[in-house]
Amino acid sequence: MTAATVPDITTLRIGVLCAGNSPERPGSLSNGEQAAKALTHAGLTTDLIDLADTPLSSLRNRFDVALLGVHGLGGEDGKIQGALEIRGIPYTGSGVLASALGMHKPTFKKLLVQAGIETPAWIVIDPKTSVESTLSAVRYSLGFPAFVKPSSGGGSLAAGIAHDEAQLRTMIEATKDDPYCEYMVEEYVQGIPCTVGLIEVEGHLVTLPVHDVESKNEFYDYEAKHDPDLRVEHCPSVLPDTLTQNLQMLARRAFDLLGAHGVLRVDFLASFHHRTTVLEVNTLPGLSERGSLATMARAGGIPYPDLMQHLVRTAFTKPGYLP
Ligand SMILES: Nc1ncnc2c1ncn2[C@@H]1O[C@H](COP(=O)(O)OP(=O)(O)O)[C@@H](O)[C@H]1O
Ligand SMILES: [Mg+2]
16 A cells, blocks of 8 residues: 555545446435535535446546445446446445455355355355255255345345245245346354444554444344334444454454455454354445444544545555456
8 A cells, every 4th residue: 555646635526436227226326425425525526426327438537536336236346346447547445356256245255264264154046956956955054044145235135034944945936037146045143243344544454443233123134224213233332342353353354355455344243152254245335424334434533524535545545456
């Protein structure tokens, strides 16, 4: 990281890229608006761009740096990153390879296993395999309850618990013709949903305080993520220090393992009595002022407008070659 090469961002036009056609479009649009507003109030020049109605070919001379507020497929999976690289436009967050690896949960989980970091056991549902053989694989390798989710999803969309074989059969059948295409089944792990954010500040990677959530729903589902009445959040976490320190250490290891850049959020299920496991990584955490990244940053002494500016600067601290 070479902080010295970061230009004065007050002289730049910042394109806040958001929305597009991903399933996470609504949240992304609102996040982009909040980020653009905070940067504008801080005296910076911003341009809010909805990727659904803006062809990438028109972006080159519109702004100097892209603040990525996109999520999910087509946004967080390396494709936008590749398109921006080819056009020579600096952008925030990870490069193409880390974005793609981070988006595909089964692939990143293989890296975790190789590194000896706990993650729930899983199988990928192969659409060419019969429902019966998937059921028997889950019965013998994972057991019930089991957790079903898209391999490249986000926001708990299309995720759920299968308490028994009958429910799993229904869920597998429902995955057909789904835009997420590939689904996975994980062993069900009992634990408190926690997340840890990491952000580069002036050339140094800062590990933010742990954020934990008690969901009033059966798990931390889409509804609980969008309705504050359905969850109780703590940041800094109320979990014991030894546990939160372990989560922060694992988050840093996950950052290095992925080869992430600038920012990352690592999601866990944490428990003293059971196991602490890494669920997944988010290479473009939500930019919302009330979202978990901004909440962790505030708890770590970084106000929201500063967080957005630190993020913009990370576009200029990538190594010369980033796969
Ligand atoms: N294996 C699992 N066992 C139990 N709950 C899970 C499991 N995987 C995910 N969940 C629940 O679903 C939520 C979202 O899962 P996550 O893997 O982070 O996917 P997303 O990309 O949708 O955020 C978690 O916070 C947790 O509540
Ligand atoms: Mg998650």
